[in-house]
Amino acid sequence: MDQLLHHLRHLGFTEMESKIMVELARQGSASGYEVAKRLGVSRSNVYATLQRLEQRGFLRCGAGEPAKYSVLKPEEMTRMISGQMRDSLNYVQSSMPQHEPEKPAFYNIEGDKKVFETLKRQLAEAKHEIVIDVWREEIESLHEDLQQAEDRGVRLLWSCEEGEGMLEQPLPWPGMPAYADGEGRKFSLVVDRCWCMLGMRGQGSVTQAVVTEHPVMTGLLLNHFAQDLVLFELEQDMGEALEARYGRRYERLSARYWSKPTDGNGST
The missing domain is CATH 3.30.870.10 (Endonuclease Chain A)
Structure with a gap:
């Protein structure tokens, strides 16, 4: 568990985001209230994090009341992260300012x-x-x-x-x-x-x-x-x-x- 959270944080997710995604992967789907209760954290923080992850495309929100959230399948998530990182690396490579190389001293x-x-x-x-x-x-x-x-x-x-x-x-x-x-x-x-x-x-x-x-x-x-x-x-x-x-x-x-x-x- 700790290793998984460590690698998710290494990929750019916050600790709260990492814990919520792991919990949803374990449960299949859950409401914000259920996630907050399982993690022992405030519902306001959980709801804000769920909305942020949904906007970024890592969660799906089902219809109904209360709304239930589910995380992407591991292969879908890693494919999305890989594509985003590749796009960012390509952009940095092409857009990073360059200066003339220093002459050998x-x-x-x-x-x-x-x-x-x-x-x-x-x-x-x-x-x-x-x-x-x-x-x-x-x-x-x-x-x-x-x-x-x-x-x-x-x-x-x-x-x-x-x-x-x-x-x-x-x-x-x-x-x-x-x-x-x-x-x-x-x-x-x-x-x-x-x-x-x-x-x-x-x-x-x-x-x-x-x-x-x-x-x-x-x-x-x-x-x-x-x-x-x-x-x-x-x-x-x-x-x-x-x-x-x-x-x-x-x-x-x-x-x-x-x-x-x-x-x-x-x-x-």
């Missing part, structure tokens, strides 16, 4: 604790894929979170010498130097291709990171990651030929683009 985080707390929360919410480019020091702090993500079916992709998805031996891909004038180690992560973090940590610097869902930034990080893995695959297939032409780890080739510029006197 960029926000900064400082401090080791805040950066890792933010990162761990996002890793726990990952559903499909995590793309990660970090160093051994960061991997050790995130190992458990990443393992949990992989255990629940999230795809993990790494920028590391052992290929993708190797939690056991996370090694950095040899690209730009890990450190640059004491700035620290650069790291980046992309979660489900819609959230990313790009930051720097270590070497005596304050841990800092930029977090955003902007598609341009996530696209740039994903493209950079893909290019690194393509180069890695090429090195595996053509290692000796590439090393003979460009030097180990493409040092001569990368020096054209990553070496610091010099002034006219040859100094940096």
Whole structure:
């Protein structure tokens, strides 16, 4: 009984309306006086509620004196409620004011604790894929979170010498130097291709990171990651030929683009 009254109230009926409908369903039909006597409430409240329910179409009033009321069959009542709720939902969907969606924001985080707390929360919410480019020091702090993500079916992709998805031996891909004038180690992560973090940590610097869902930034990080893995695959297939032409780890080739510029006197 209590459960039935609870669900009727959940559908928008008042407590008095719910009790009257249940009582009429139990009795088949009854006058206002009989309902009031059965429920132990005032006749004025019962009569007002009966008239309201009849106007809304949930009760039928028979001819005669005194007038007797009966409630709709359960299937009729639920069909009527379902139709009314569907109409209301459709109206709300089509008529609710809308505003322009907010543009993805960029926000900064400082401090080791805040950066890792933010990162761990996002890793726990990952559903499909995590793309990660970090160093051994960061991997050790995130190992458990990443393992949990992989255990629940999230795809993990790494920028590391052992290929993708190797939690056991996370090694950095040899690209730009890990450190640059004491700035620290650069790291980046992309979660489900819609959230990313790009930051720097270590070497005596304050841990800092930029977090955003902007598609341009996530696209740039994903493209950079893909290019690194393509180069890695090429090195595996053509290692000796590439090393003979460009030097180990493409040092001569990368020096054209990553070496610091010099002034006219040859100094940096």
